[in-house]
Amino acid sequence: MKAFVVDKYKKKGALRLANVPEPEVQDNDILVRIHAAAVNLLDSKIRDGEFKLILPYRPPFVLGHDVAGTIVRTGSKVRRFKAGDEVYARPRDHRVGTFAEFIAVDEADVALKPKNLNMAEAASIPLVGLTAWQALVEVGKVKPGQKVFIQAGSGGVGTFAIQLAKHLGATVATTTSAKNAELARSLGADVVIDYKTQDFEKVLSGYDLVLNSQDAKTLDKSLRVLKPGGQLISISGPPDPAFAREHGMNLFLKLAMRLLSRVVRKKAKNFGIRYSFLFMRAHGRHLHEIASLIESGAIRPVVDKAFPFEKTADAVAYVESGRAKGKVVITVTG
Template sequence: MMKAFQLSGYETDPALTEIDTPWPGAGEVLVRVASAALNPLDVKLQSGAMHGYFPLTFPTTVGTDLSGTVEALGADVTGWTVGDRIVARKPPTSGGAIAEYALVPADQLVKLPDAISFEDAAGIPTAAGTAWQALFEVADLTVGQTVLVHAGAGGVGSFAIQFARAAGARVIATASGNGIAIAERFGADVVIDHRHEDFAARVSDVDAVLDTVGGDTQVRSFDVLRVGGILASTVSPPDEAMAKAHNVRAAFVFHSSDATRLATVVKEVAGGVRVLTDRVVPLADAPDAFAYQGSGRARGKIVLRVTV
């Protein structure tokens, strides 16, 4: 038996419970989870808002992002050894990260360097992967360009600032409160306090906008792009008619698990990119951590320490 943080249905409060410990099948690896991280996606899944994209079968264990050690190997799994340190992202439809043990497809495992702690590693997969996918696979950001990153003190935004700077781009970020200092510390060239300043009045002719906010922020972001620029949103599909009217491109970043991409961002973190962590709490505090994730007040990642 093992402890797992499970949902019994949409719009129900997830709770810690005891369930059978799984065993790996062909092509799978059983991971002893050291740490797991919450994401805004977990709250959206719980609400039922993502049912059209990621339908859940209940009961389901919450969480996609985890780090830990290889506990057992399924049939036909090669290249991994019991005890290996790993980081992985599980599919949203299956979840399972916030539990003492998790089954992960062997081809989704990434080796975790000793230099990265389990807590930091858990905060990497979704946030860093989304930022990388948006900047370099969707927006094709290159050296010398300028990108506007909304919510620079968030999980995705804080990685995006660092990745863009490392790629030789100029970074303008929006933030508020103590997030202003965070965005500056993570390398933004300019930080705009969106509570007191209109970013659209200060920014113009940028090559790309990374929208992690949506709504009116997304709409007004079209005005700051240069002709031929791109708005990449992680929140909702941008209005194609507005993009055409502004003579720019627009794309919805539908983040997908990809071990090659994850290995790339893990290498970036090993090389000095920092993981912005709001708090690290024990598994027993998972219900409170989930509520805090839903409040929208977190600065960066909320990490659960599952096993020692």
């Protein structure tokens, strides 16, 4: 099969189109013919080597964390799916590789595709949808009437998280540029802050939860908009000791995580705030719940551009440019 391969860790390194073996299907796997995949900044960070200590891949490997497609074959122990089913998924870590024609995915990571979405739209959902769900529902336990601040409201996670927070009954604030303000409002944002001309720290106060996706400076300022007892959930770091424990890291990495997050954890404690780092995990049941919300009309996908498979490198470069509104997808087969 054809796939785009990373030959070595390198910042802005090239993706090579290659012929690689079709994936082996294990007992609990389904083999998916990929119709569409989506591009995430996580792909770039893995290619650049930013996560190789905590999420190592042995080159050459195939990038890609989102998939929508049709099941071709199932493993001997698969019971929930059959050949011909249209599905979507975020394959688990160490088994990614959706910039390809086929992928084998554990059935626990898969859900039936939302019926009202085409393949490209469905492929745009898994990683950002799971990130928002696990942050706001599983960790944040957002309740009606709470105030939630979601950064980068026109980005992939932001466009989904605004809609989910609003569905959960929260008052939602976000940051974006002036040209994307109307998009953020159309998704349900109550307070839209132009990050180029306004300082969110001076506008917001008394918030219950912040979903941080930006740099260390923004993380520090986010502490000041939360009320005592509030939560700061970061998907951009720094990783904390709980993350190290959950992933069974060795003593050296546990110590490294503790040191990396020491400053923000200490500041959060002084403010009476809970800090946690979230690294989204694959989860088919969560995708099933998300599909129900999409089919009900509570959440809609936001797709900026679709690139043909042979232009995968251009799609990655476009995401890296920071200009995308919502998600960027790759159409692999019709």
